[in-house]
Amino acid sequence: MRWQFPLLIVFLGGLFMAVQYFVPLEASERVYEYALDWIIIVGVFAMCLGLWSLFRVSLAKIQTKAPAWGYNFITLAGLFAMIILGLTSGIEEGKPFMDSFWYIYTPIQSAMFALLAFYVASAAYRAFRARTLIATILLVTATIIMLRLIPLGPLSGVNQTVASWILTVPNMAAKRAIAMGIGLGGIATALKVVLGIERTYMGKD
Amino acid sequence: MKNKFVFRNKVLLIFFLTLPFLLLGLNISSAQETGDVKALVDSSAPAPASPTDVAAKDAPNDNGHAIVVMWKPSADDGAGKKNVLSYEILRSDNPDTGFVVRGMVPAGTSQYLDRGARDKEDKNYFPGHTNFYYKIRAKSDVSFSESEVSAPAYAFGQWFHVGKTSIFLATVIFTVFVVLFINQAKKGKKLYVRPIAGIDAVDEGIGRATEMGRPILYILGLGSAGDLGTIASLTILNRVAKKTAEHQTPLLVPVADPIVLTVAQEAVKAGYYDAGRPDAYKEDSVFYITSMQFAYVSAVNGLMLRERTATNIYMGVFYAESLLLAETGNVAGSIQISGTDQVAQIPFFVAATDYTLIGEELYAASAYLGKEPLLLGMIKAQDWGKILIMISLVLGTLAATLHFDFFVNLFRIKL
Amino acid sequence: MGFYERLMTLDRRVVYLAMALAVAIPLFIPFGVPIYVTREVKSVYDFVESLEEGDRLLLAIDYDPNAMAELHPMALTISRQCFAKGVKLFFVTLSQNAPGMCEQLVSKLSKEFNKKNGVDYVYFGYKPYPGLVILSMGQNFRISFPMDYYGTYVDSMPIMQGIRNYDDMKAVIAFEAGWVADSWIRDANGRYKIPVALGVTGVMAADYFPYVQSKQIFGLMGGLKGASEYETLAKQEERIASRGMKVQTITHIVVILFIIVGNIGFFMSKKKKI
Numbered sequence A: 001m002r003w004q005f006p007l008l009i010v011f012l013g014g015l016f017m018a019v020q021y022f023v024p025l026e027a028s029e030r031v032y033e034y035a036l037d038w039i040i041i042v043g044v045f046a047m048c049l050g051l052w053s054l055f056r057v058s059l060a061k062i063q064t065k066a067p068a069w070g071y072n073f074i075t076l077a078g079l080f081a082m083i084i085l086g087l088t089s090g091i092e093e094g095k096p097f098m099d100s101f102w103y104i105y106t107p108i109q110s111a112m113f114a115l116l117a118f119y120v121a122s123a124a125y126r127a128f129r130a131r132t133l134i135a136t137i138l139l140v141t142a143t144i145i146m147l148r149l150i151p152l153g154p155l156s157g158v159n160q161t162v163a164s165w166i167l168t169v170p171n172m173a174a175k176r177a178i179a180m181g182i183g184l185g186g187i188a189t190a191l192k193v194v195l196g197i198e199r200t201y202m203g204k205d
Numbered sequence B: 001m002k003n004k005f006v007f008r009n010k011v012l013l014i015f016f017l018t019l020p021f022l023l024l025g026l027n028i029s030s031a032q033e034t035g036d037v038k039a040l041v042d043s044s045a046p047a048p049a050s051p052t053d054v055a056a057k058d059a060p061n062d063n064g065h066a067i068v069v070m071w072k073p074s075a076d077d078g079a080g081k082k083n084v085l086s087y088e089i090l091r092s093d094n095p096d097t098g099f100v101v102r103g104m105v106p107a108g109t110s111q112y113l114d115r116g117a118r119d120k121e122d123k124n125y126f127p128g129h130t131n132f133y134y135k136i137r138a139k140s141d142v143s144f145s146e147s148e149v150s151a152p153a154y155a156f157g158q159w160f161h162v163g164k165t166s167i168f169l170a171t172v173i174f175t176v177f178v179v180l181f182i183n184q185a186k187k188g189k190k191l192y193v194r195p196i197a198g199i200d201a202v203d204e205g206i207g208r209a210t211e212m213g214r215p216i217l218y219i220l221g222l223g224s225a226g227d228l229g230t231i232a233s234l235t236i237l238n239r240v241a242k243k244t245a246e247h248q249t250p251l252l253v254p255v256a257d258p259i260v261l262t263v264a265q266e267a268v269k270a271g272y273y274d275a276g277r278p279d280a281y282k283e284d285s286v287f288y289i290t291s292m293q294f295a296y297v298s299a300v301n302g303l304m305l306r307e308r309t310a311t312n313i314y315m316g317v318f319y320a321e322s323l324l325l326a327e328t329g330n331v332a333g334s335i336q337i338s339g340t341d342q343v344a345q346i347p348f349f350v351a352a353t354d355y356t357l358i359g360e361e362l363y364a365a366s367a368y369l370g371k372e373p374l375l376l377g378m379i380k381a382q383d384w385g386k387i388l389i390m391i392s393l394v395l396g397t398l399a400a401t402l403h404f405d406f407f408v409n410l411f412r413i414k415l
Numbered sequence C: 001m002g003f004y005e006r007l008m009t010l011d012r013r014v015v016y017l018a019m020a021l022a023v024a025i026p027l028f029i030p031f032g033v034p035i036y037v038t039r040e041v042k043s044v045y046d047f048v049e050s051l052e053e054g055d056r057l058l059l060a061i062d063y064d065p066n067a068m069a070e071l072h073p074m075a076l077t078i079s080r081q082c083f084a085k086g087v088k089l090f091f092v093t094l095s096q097n098a099p100g101m102c103e104q105l106v107s108k109l110s111k112e113f114n115k116k117n118g119v120d121y122v123y124f125g126y127k128p129y130p131g132l133v134i135l136s137m138g139q140n141f142r143i144s145f146p147m148d149y150y151g152t153y154v155d156s157m158p159i160m161q162g163i164r165n166y167d168d169m170k171a172v173i174a175f176e177a178g179w180v181a182d183s184w185i186r187d188a189n190g191r192y193k194i195p196v197a198l199g200v201t202g203v204m205a206a207d208y209f210p211y212v213q214s215k216q217i218f219g220l221m222g223g224l225k226g227a228s229e230y231e232t233l234a235k236q237e238e239r240i241a242s243r244g245m246k247v248q249t250i251t252h253i254v255v256i257l258f259i260i261v262g263n264i265g266f267f268m269s270k271k272k273k274i
Helices: A004-020 A026-063 A069-089 A096-127 A133-147 A153-168 A170-194 B002-026 B162-186 B197-212 B228-247 B258-274 B293-307 B321-332 B343-352 B360-370 B373-401 B405-409 C003-008 C012-028 C039-050 C065-085 C099-113 C130-139 C180-192 C202-213 C223-234 C240-273
Strands: B052-058 B066-072 B086-092 B100-106 B111-115 B133-139 B144-146 B216-221 B251-255 B286-288 B311-317 B335-340 B355-358 C056-062 C088-093 C121-126 C171-176 C196-200 C219-222
Touching (some): A004 A026, A026 A069, A069 A096, A133 A153, A133 C240, A153 C202, B100 B111, B228 B258, B335 B343, B373 B405, C012 C240, C039 C171, C039 C196, C065 C171, C130 C180, C180 C202, C202 C219
Antiparallel strands (some): B052 B066
């Protein structure tokens, strides 16, 4: 019963959500929204588990002075600082909590995002080599798309036309094909979980 | 025995194919009578001709709180005096009095969807199963005229969304394929699936990590436990955990979602149990970092560089952080295997990692790693689903070219 | 190691340094780059240009500070164009990190054009669950937004008199950095038939071209290039994206040069081995 009960919940829940999509009745809508509300509630409680995991792992590394334990100290310091700021002064605009978000977190986040510019260059330099026919096609296509942004004088018009064609024809065809495959794979994965074929989430004794 | 099996499957197939048509028959709409023309002029200025043939009926495929109103436009709408500017739609629960304006549409329109909220407390509550009467007011800049009142109509919910019939049929057909191939797999039939380099590389990566004595880093991505990419990744994690347990290779799984944390811990634990090494499982090997995208990436990058992980496996839902992770893995000298269903991130993984599982290959990976017949059966079902789609595409292109609209309309979806 | 082998295996720090210089130097040198306007961006511009005084437009500011560099210029330019024409704007945000940013945009432009909150524009604010909010706005804006961002009841505002849902809008222009773009297409356009145009990040642009072709969206502005194209058409004084385009152009040239150098090294060392 210990294993059958969760499987039954998953089966009934999955079946209901699948059927609900096709049934527009008000009752069906209400149950769906109720289920969504419960997902949020479970998520909030799960956040407590996540925070406990972060706290425990970081504290253990600090206590044992594991390599680079300083980063774990900063992690915990930042976590408690934001909690204390939020609880004591509120989370409205202009308060220390939001100021920390806008003037500390956001610039750091933007800096991390900006690293992509450098990583794109190093990845392109390393990956775009004409080793095989397929690699050469990848290289040429990527170059044509990048050349859209470079003024090429009389060749700009030709390049824009070719780049537009690449984006609206083969790119679109490939994306649609991948999306169809993902759609079928998604149904198969969902069926595996709903029918109890895939049970890794249940763990073992 | 074989004949009984084939006969049963044929009966199932016929049942599933005729079920939608049975459901369509249950969807009865209430067609209403139409009204006659009667012009009402409220001033001495010339009024436009009244709209005619006002009909109201329940809006199809909804939750029962909307009515569709249709009418024939005024004779002065685009012709005659050409003075119609707009139409107002008026409604009452009494055919004689109490009409209120429900909406306004510009000239040239001949249909309006009168809908409202389903909650009684809402100011815009639209009661279902209540008779309503409608009339249309054609307005010029100085005067107006009204149509006859329509026959009563009431809103009610439908049991089946007819506009989604093609989706329903496609799902049923695919499910039938799944059942058929799972049955074949159970009977021991050998099912061929093409090799995928990225999946074969997982074993290679685990072997490399074992030889080098360095850990394996497994990233589940930024998706939630409800995302299919994350679910597929968790099943792969289970298999990877089993192999790492067998080889006694350290495994690190930093996680970005608290619900995924609990499921991932169970998946890894189950892997260790399956390998017969439950004592080797360390709960702290699967840990939560943060749900914020770039904060998570910073933490994982730091982990990669400090631990000098031998193999990085990225499987799941990724966004802009994909290239940040992959390039840092290159700096650390790790072998990298990736897989995602996020189409926009696939090019980054292709360029920056050693092996990439594209789209549905991620979903198929768990079957490849476990080689279980049931899961291989599902892959075959997907392949046949794709064959059916390809045939439909070819036939659909031909049908559209030859203006054979019946076939094209079979695939239309009206949400 | 020979010269060509070195070309093939340049230290990544050389690449990073070259990129850093390619980003920094153009910022100090004044020059312009010609911008080629695409059909997808022109569709959006032509639509906004065809609006008349008193027409209503819903603008969805759904991006984080990360995507601000690409999407904020588009949002600014279109909002300015609308305010200059007397179009009434309805702002909404469905991204949890965007409310403050949207409020800055709205305050700045309202001062610039002397527009009154509640009369010439309204800023609904932020609500979670973007999919549900988009669906609810198709019924009535008041379901998700009984009050605006500043806490004023929307029913007390002159601009909201007689306004109920998408039927009262000419179109939605959504500035997206994530999956909410799909919700606008599927729910707002698919279900409620309101015309939708998208401004998305450069990485996402390639994914949304199919929707232009299938006419589910009437225009698409992709990344900094899309923003600069729109600025070129709008001919306004402030052109943030166009200033960024020269940096993007130079960095693209640098990346292409590195690719060429790497391939030269690859081919010449292969030739040497033969």
